[in-house]
Amino acid sequence: MGNETSQNDRIVMEARKITKIFPGTRALQEVDFSVYGGKINVLVGENGAGKSTLMKILAGIEQPTSGEIYLYNGSVTPSRVSFANTRDAARKGIGIVHQELNLFSDLTVSENIFMNKEIKRYKSLYIHHEQQNEKSKEILHKLGQDIDPNTLIRNLRLGQQQIVEIAKTMVDEPKILIMDEPTSSLSVQEVEVLFSVIQELKEEGVGIIYISHRMEEIKRIGDYITILRDSRLVETCSMNEICMNDIVRKMVGRDPQKFFSGQTHTAGEEVLSVKHMTLPRFGGGFTLDKVSFSVRKGEILGIYGLMGAGRTELLESMMGVVEKAEGEVWLEGKSLHGMQPKDRIAHGLVLIPEERQREGLFLNLAVDQNLTMACMHRYAKALKIHEKKERELVLQMIREMRIKVASPQISINALSGGNQQKVVIGKCLLTQPKVLLMDEPTRGIDVGAKSEVFEIMNTMANNKFGIVFVSSELEEILSMSDRIIVLSKGKITGEFLRSEATEEVLRRASEIGHGITAATKTTEVEKAYGN
Numbered sequence: 401m402g403n404e405t406s407q408n409d410r411i412v413m414e415a416r417k418i419t420k421i422f423p424g425t426r427a428l429q430e431v432d433f434s435v436y437g438g439k440i441n442v443l444v445g446e447n448g449a450g451k452s453t454l455m456k457i458l459a460g461i462e463q464p465t466s467g468e469i470y471l472y473n474g475s476v477t478p479s480r481v482s483f484a485n486t487r488d489a490a491r492k493g494i495g496i497v498h499q500e501l502n503l504f505s506d507l508t509v510s511e512n513i514f515m516n517k518e519i520k521r522y523k524s525l526y527i528h529h530e531q532q533n534e535k536s537k538e539i540l541h542k543l544g545q546d547i548d549p550n551t552l553i554r555n556l557r558l559g560q561q562q563i564v565e566i567a568k569t570m571v572d573e574p575k576i577l578i579m580d581e582p583t584s585s586l587s588v589q590e591v592e593v594l595f596s597v598i599q600e601l602k603e604e605g606v607g608i609i610y611i612s613h614r615m616e617e618i619k620r621i622g623d624y625i626t627i628l629r630d631s632r633l634v635e636t637c638s639m640n641e642i643c644m645n646d647i648v649r650k651m652v653g654r655d656p657q658k659f660f661s662g663q664t665h666t667a668g669e670e671v672l673s674v675k676h677m678t679l680p681r682f683g684g685g686f687t688l689d690k691v692s693f694s695v696r697k698g699e700i701l702g703i704y705g706l707m708g709a710g711r712t713e714l715l716e717s718m719m720g721v722v723e724k725a726e727g728e729v730w731l732e733g734k735s736l737h738g739m740q741p742k743d744r745i746a747h748g749l750v751l752i753p754e755e756r757q758r759e760g761l762f763l764n765l766a767v768d769q770n771l772t773m774a775c776m777h778r779y780a781k782a783l784k785i786h787e788k789k790e791r792e793l794v795l796q797m798i799r800e801m802r803i804k805v806a807s808p809q810i811s812i813n814a815l816s817g818g819n820q821q822k823v824v825i826g827k828c829l830l831t832q833p834k835v836l837l838m839d840e841p842t843r844g845i846d847v848g849a850k851s852e853v854f855e856i857m858n859t860m861a862n863n864k865f866g867i868v869f870v871s872s873e874l875e876e877i878l879s880m881s882d883r884i885i886v887l888s889k890g891k892i893t894g895e896f897l898r899s900e901a902t903e904e905v906l907r908r909a910s911e912i913g914h915g916i917t918a919a920t921k922t923t924e925v926e927k928a929y930g931n
């Protein structure tokens with residue numbers, strides 16, 4: 401669907417020499433950026449490069465320190481504009497889907513979609529709920545998600561919440577639509593639906609600005625590409641004119657390394673065992689159905705499955721954060737039965753959660769406070785906090801994870817999305833776990849940082865820690881795991897050593913129970929096991 405450019409393509413919006421200075425940080429330096437109508441304009445760059453900041457300026461959320469914005473509005477001569485706020489930008493045709501979810505979890509889907517633009521009853525102050533519901537239904541249907549508009553946000557999966565974010569912008573029928581990492585928590589199928597919606601918008605002439613760290617996605621759908629590095633513009637061209645390696649090199653400023661290490665590790669004795677983990681589903685059936693497995697010291701166990709297979713719920717149940725979960729978790733021969741999450745952490749089990757912003761961070765605290773939050777026991781002596789030790793640990797983690805931050809005392813809010821994710825990972829590592837549970841650890845972080853996360857996983861495995869990691873990216877699972885288990889509808893439907901696993905067998909095992917000619921697939925998977 402991408403890579404279509406021609407001489408006739410028309411620029412609909414232009415940013416010229418945009419500079420943005422935050423206290424202590426120059427987020428953008430004289431960046432030029434053009435948006436073509438009816439095209440997908442991709443924007444890439446490492447975590448902290450300035451992508452979201454540029455988009456916030458184009459959407460009226462932030463004001464530039466200097467620089468100009470022009471809109472063409474169908475004419476050949478552009479007119480200079482400024483946006484007082486998001487509503488102002490929306491009225492001028494610009495919509496934005498944020499990198500972070502901004503939904504009210506205790507309100508319904510349609511209340512969220514119409515937040516601040518409620519449809520009122522004729523000559524009345526009352527909200528016209530029926531009409532809002534009707535319109536919401538229509539938009540959601542177009543987005544391929546027939547979610548009931550009366551559902552509360554907190555009852556939706558992360559991927560569905562992201563769809564609601566997108567629906568919010570569609571109400572205004574934007575001419576220019578900014579999507580800041582819209583696919584980061586969507587399943588493969590949901591991504592396909594989103595792409596077909598984007599295709600339709602493109603055909604209607606909407607100029608789409610698309611930010612993503614998923615390289616294969618960028619190459620596939622992009623018509624034009626702009627690369628930022630360290631707050632500056634490095635390259636802007638049509639997608640046809642540049643190859644993948646060049647994109648990565650221009651983003652990171654060096655030659656792309658090998659991103660997947662594919663190391664094998666020598667596994668020792670069993671460190672973790674999970675027995676009959678079961679989680680009843682609200683309204684009948686099971687989210688997890690007697691899941692049992694074990695992990696050895698020095699082993700990386702990958703868990704693969706489709707969205708809704710129960711992967712996140714499995715990790716959360718192991719951590720003791722899901723109330724209704726039943727089953728046993730043994731760590732180094734000790735049962736963690738009945739323990740609170742903080743006690744499980746003290747025993748050496750820690751989870752890097754999927755929804756990092758909401759679950760892993762205290763947004764009103766500084767970077768250093770967030771980092772040391774979960775490992776007080778390491779430097780708190782006789783109830784006195786050992787400040788020097790704390791400072792050292794924090795600095796070491798910022799260095800190791802290459803967290804881009806002017807000072808550790810800065811509020812976590814001031815960090816770019818990807819750098820916030822790195823803080824959550826750092827925080828978990830600082831607890832010195834024996835077994836690390838990672839839920840989609842590379843989501844939202846740039847190609848360079850991905851290889852750092854893989855490096856850390858390898859080092860931990862070599863140091864005889866156990867690692868369980870969930871990923872939706874087959875390539876990642878296949879290259880990082882020593883062993884892979886596949887979950888489908890809450891059951892283990894496959895287990896493979898790295899040497900036996902291929903994309904094909906994993907995909908098939910992940911579809912078992914989905915009613916897609918399950919019979920033949922089961923036999924084939926059994927064959928793959930050697931049964």
Ligand SMILES: Nc1ncnc2c1ncn2[C@@H]1O[C@H](COP(=O)(O)OP(=O)(O)OP(=O)(O)O)[C@@H](O)[C@H]1O
Binds near residue numbers: 423426445816
């Ligand atoms: N409100 C703020 N106050 C201070 N600094 C900020 C603020 N917002 C962003 N920054 C800084 O500006 C720089 C660019 O951040 P930005 O969020 O634009 O990066 P990004 O390219 O979107 O990265 P990512 O891929 O991680 O989302 C970063 O160094 C960030 O710490």
Ligand SMILES: [Mg+2]
Binds near residue numbers: 453818
């Ligand atoms: Mg960003």
